[in-house]
Amino acid sequence: MRRNVMRYTLLSYVIVLRRVSLRVRKRFPTMDHLVEAGLMREDELKIMQKLHEKCSVSKWWMPLVWATNILEQARSEGKVNNDPGMQTILNEVSAIRKGLTGVQHYDTISVPLVYTQVSFPEKKQQKDLYSLF
Numbered sequence: 001m002r003r004n005v006m007r008y009t010l011l012s013y014v015i016v017l018r019r020v021s022l023r024v025r026k027r028f029p030t031m032d033h034l035v036e037a038g039l040m041r042e043d044e045l046k047i048m049q050k051l052h053e054k055c056s057v058s059k060w061w062m063p064l065v066w067a068t069n070i071l072e073q074a075r076s077e078g079k080v081n082n083d084p085g086m087q088t089i090l091n092e093v094s095a096i097r098k099g100l101t102g103v104q105h106y107d108t109i110s111v112p113l114v115y116t117q118v119s120f121p122e123k124k125q126q127k128d129l130y131s132l133f
Contacts, residue, residue, distance in 0.1 A: 005067045009067060011063040012060050
């Protein structure tokens, strides 16, 4: 169970980075390459493809949902003994999701060029500024 939770976390991370990083995109050009690398199973790839048919938005968050389901199953089976422990684990998964959301936002939100926001003083003021030296 721990390995699958970590694998799903890493899978979400790689899916987000495929959108942002050219180097990761070259390493994993298609989702099939994620299967070959062992980050995703064939049945999980089919689920992701079915979801993509319904909506073409990135589904990077889906492996984190699977990880949460595994954690819920572990709690019901008694492998996680107490609620505070479960809450701590879920908080960490949530923090990972929040961080990956931030990475994706950095990629999708364009920042205006700084030089377009700089206001230049008039030439007269520049001459006065230079005369001080």
